[in-house]
Amino acid sequence: MTLEELEARIPRGKVRTRFAPSPTGYMHVGNLRTALYTWLIARHSGGTFILRIEDTDQNRLVEGATEVIYRTLKECGLDHDEGPDIGGPVGPYIQSERRELYGLYANLLVDKGAAYRCFCEKCASGDFDREDDPCRTLSRAESDAKADAGEPFVVRQKIPREGSTTFHDVSFGDITVENREMDDQVLLKRDGLPTYNFANVVDDHLMGITHVVRGSEYLASAPKYNLLYEAFGWEIPEYVHCSPVMRDAHNKMSKRHGDPSYEDLIAQGYLTPAVLNYVALLGWSPRGELAEKEFFTLSELSEAFDIAGISKSPAIFDIDKLTYFNASYLRAMSPEDFARAAEPYIRRAVQNPAVDTAEIAALLQARCEKLSDIPEKVDFFDALPDYDTALFTNKKSKTNPDVSKTMLEAAIPALEAVHDWTLDAIHDTLFPLAGALGVKNATLLWPVRIAVSGRAVTPGGAVELCHILGKEETLRRLKAGLARL
Secondary structure: OOHHHHHHOOOOOOOEEEEOOOOOOOOEHHHHHHHHHHHHHHHHOOOEEEEOEOOOOHHHOOOOHHHHHHHHHHHHOOOOOEEOOOEOOOOOOEHHHHHHHHHHHHHHHHHHOOEEEEOOHHHHOOOOOHHHOHHHHOOHHHHHHHHHOOOOOEEEEOOOOOOEEEEEEOOOEEEEEEHHHOOOOEEEOOOOOEOHHHHHHHHHHHOOOOEEEEEHHHHHHHHHHHHHHHHHOOOOOEEEEEOOEEOOOOOEOOHHHOOOEHHHHHHOOOOHHHHHHHHHOOOEOOOHHHOOOOOOOHHHHHHHOOHHHEOOOOEEOOHHHHHHHHHHHHHHOOHHHHHHHHHHHHHHHOOOOOOOHHHHHHHHHHHOOOHHHHHHHHHHHOOOOOOOHHHHOEOOOOEOHHHHHHHHHHHHHHHHOOOOOOHHHHHHHHHHHHHHHOOOHHHHHHHHHHHHHOOOOOOOOHHHHHHHHOHHHHHHHHHHHHHHO
């Protein structure tokens, strides 16, 4: 395809954004936020969201990593309009499949005098002082002769020695950099593959990208990008540099240091909508009448999202705040949806098929902050744990081992007489029994709950636990508790 044909197919006239991850094997929180903001900018304006896979750095590639990207975007509801799997008007959408394009544009820059071939032995390293580079001043004829003779080379950007370059960012405003402070970065490597910085500029232009969202670590590269756009005579997109997501005031989040990726958070029992809602607010704030609003659905975010609300201050990832969001989302679920989400976690601890997981889920929903909390809360349903009889003592319920012994002696025959083992029948047996014994309800129910669960804290009270366990198992545990006393 010729340069003219490539230019002719660029879509114009509406917002186009892209998420362009490297397939490194997982989606860290900062990357997820970039994907989310990029998607929101496109959806807010009725534009196009593009997925592009940046795989030119062969050393970073991880097998199966592209599938992780697809799966994460799908789980999060961040649907793309163009991409490697669905195609589009400006494909291919995988950088390694666009390899021939970069050579064409590198040559065009050499023709324009905005780049040069560097044949130096140490030219492959990024740390190279352009003042000492003899190739910068080679004539075109000398450069062509060396290339034609088969000498290996990289193509370097020819940064002006004088003056300065100014670029504009949505959050950071105008930033000016003296040209002498920038190095002649490599654009095309010896193997013909582009560097990240060059491929991004070429692809963003050819795909008609109007808004470029990336981390603030790329602020230093932005003036070089501007010089490339200007050399080509291309329109510069709107830059949206996002400040880093931090573990604390001094350290960025990092997978190497054990900070969770998106997949880790889901495995830890967090819900995708809660993660997305929280991540959206890591560096962006709604404005106007929504300024105090915390909870947003994805569609509400796409309505509310405004790039002017993106902060240039680093955002600190607070796992406790995410847990608060998650607990709110769990409580807002319908009982049926919560039961479905909770079932695999309940089954990790409760193997007995006779136990109704939906009934357990109903007890957990108001008491659960994240799904991974569930197994340790419910494992006593499968097997009564070994417990200390000191648990039978409870000041508030006015119980001690002697009182508890008396209560269990009364509860066992009363429950043995229950024929229809329903919640109402158990309730209507135990509550009147407390009255007949002349004690408060809690004085009877506390020892029953301890005996059937072996726990001081349980989801649900004595009546619910007895019902879930069934009559036979309940009586077995009550008699075992009495024997302990």
